[in-house]
Amino acid sequence: MHGTAIKVTHLTKVYKLYDKPVDRLKESLHPLKKKYHKDFYALSDVSFEIKKGETVGIIGKNGAGKSTLVSIISGVLTPSSGHVHVNGRIASLLELGAGFNPEYTGIENIYLQGTLMGYPHAEMETKISEILAFADIGDFIYQPVKMYSSGMFARLAFAVAINVDPDILIVDEVLSVGDARFQTKSIKKMESIKQNGTTILFVSHGIEQVKRFCQKAIWIDQGKIRQIGDQTTVGDMYTDSLHLESLENSKDEEKHITKCNTNSSTQARIVSFNLSKKQLEVFDKLVVNVEYEIFDGYIDGLLLGIAIYDAERNYIFGPNTYLDKFEIISIKGVHTIQYEIPKIPLTAGTYFLDVGIFVEKGIVNLDYNQNIESFTISSDYFTEGRVYIEHNWKQ
Template identity: 45%
Template sequence: MSSNEYAIQINNVDKCYQVYESPARRLKQFIMPRIEQKLGKTPSVYHEDFWALKDVSFELPKGQTMGIVGRNGSGKSTLLQIIAGTLSPSSGSVNVNGRVAALLELGAGFNADFTGRENVYLNASLLGLSHEETEDKLDDILSFADIGHFIDSPVRAYSSGMLVRLAFAVQAQIDPEILIVDEALAVGDAKFQAKCFARLKKLKQDGTSILFVSHATEQIVTHCDRALLLDGGVVQAQGQPRDIVNRYLDILFGKKKTADSERDEINKQLEIAVAGEKQLAVRESVAKNASAEKLPLFSHLNGLYDKRPNYNPSEYRWGDRSAELVDFYLEQEGESYPSNISPKKEILFSFRVVFNNMIVRPIFGFAVKTKEGVTIYNTNSEWQSIDTLDAGMPGKDAVITVTLPVMLFEGDYFVSVGIASSSTEGEIIPHDRRYDSIHLAIGPVKTFTGLADLNARIKFETE
């Protein structure tokens, strides 16, 4: 693609801040290096470099929406400010093709002493609109903001919700070529958020390019064409939203624990287990309605999970592997690993877990998502107060079964499963999480549309 086909091109962008321990060291940095240089000495450095961004590169084609995810402090806001032009990069190039409207910090660009109406004209002029153009759009802006008579009150009296309503109304109603939204919608209520996303959809259809930052992963997979993961100021990955969200959850929930902390946690759990009044033993829990002869036969060898039909080779797997999900079985109406799942009929899942370390009160998680990554159903054994194992011992294994009716609309869905436990501090420790590891193809349905069958009953009555 030529450069004219991109709304934004970021090439090897760095942003470095000089951090001083005290004002005195800042003053020394201003004076001493010059004196030392004149004396022929090596200039001293009185600050530390903090790299908010390091070698960031990506491209956003015109008309597309890119989601940016990352932990707090990962550099997301810094990157957006550089793109919006309110910060300059330390190095690298930023090429922005089009008029940019940005919702960055709450209330940014507003004069607290001006009324909402006056701030509309102020913001519009900063975005390049004339007074006449703003007049033409004023009714649409006020209608979208929907803050009533407060439009003629100083914005210092506004709540955070009113501020974001007015700010989004201005930015979104001027038909920008590039729109940047940095978590601004998080403070709006559900009704306003729905209106905002409808407007974003309309802008995208009209050719607006959108950069969207949110901690709500469902919003990223629903509204974005691509996604980018930042961590520590570095681009960790970019690609399909579902894949990037999985990587983000990996980072967010602590995959990278050190070996020492893992060993300490195991020792703590062992002390708890041994100190009990009775010996903890492994108990295999099977669903009450599944008879012994229905229990599928598994090989005790590792590695069969990815050899089974319905396995998705594009799964995302992570965890410390203190316990591993090594095999699974799928059955509906006596058919093993069905290629086409019949709707409104029960389906049986079975999973074999092998324990490599002692795990106290293991937690099994189960989720179903659309192919776009939207979670339809998510549960775990702890939420359901299921009678699971007291402890999983090294070298032992267990079988977990899940039975549920298929109440989904026709299409492709993915099952995510995981085994975890709680630390002594209450933190969830992921041992083996296999996101989107099982593919389900649901057959045609004629009684409803949407995602799930809510089993509605329609009744007519006559007098």
């Protein structure tokens, strides 16, 4: 394990769920060992390795298994099966006040935490001034912690964990508590220990925080690892999945192509629609080929439009041949038109395309296909938002 901070192998955590409290007793006393419970897999066959000095973000929806995973790594929970190998001393912030005695003062709890982490009293005395300075809670340090607000708890807990020089620091959502000044101070301190080679596991729902702070990300979904890799790529995939899930669950949206033909005596139709490629990088060329058929001898004022939407059905861009003053072939037959964006400025995500054919400046619809095709863009973390706009800074 030289060079490895954490190695997780086939880790599984199963909880027994009972419909009624008495079912637990029935199960324990049943002569034939009848089961009264259902197995819930909080983690299922999870394996990964984290190198020393890496900063890794752990992302996923509520209930995905993130907190269970870091609790097992920290030694708070035991796995049902599998193994966790940890190389170094861990300081963890799993939840506010975890391991604190509410009847003890802040000072007493500092020494208690030091003891739990394996530090002798004398060594903790050398760290006490740094911890007090970082916590910055004044004379409350001499009061029982049961009197503390959640913000004061966060300050003290974080101050202890980050100032005891851990080899591995695990932070589970605690930065969501506290004011902006405290959060800034905490991030700066974590940046400092990161530079000194401390391995950091950073559990957060803030995907932008993970992109900015981490070097790698692990996406957990329903107790299993969905993806491991570059923090920007994994973060974008996770965000994209949430948007797509929202789209699929929406009662107002359909999963398949939606025909919106408002003219029963169709004069023209979309025959086919294809993309040059469906996986792109930001600023790649996007090429769309549309085949359409005209049934009448000639259609005056015929136009074709293509619309781009994001996964939440927000309208991104919708050019058409009329607005672009491009005359398309309007006589009977099957025709092909190509649409090209030389450098697509959209940021990472999945996007959907609609295509329609119209007359009367787009007022009358002859044939319209919604969500006919999709494409996915990936990119490094270099900007935010949906579209990159050329810009300059001056001072």
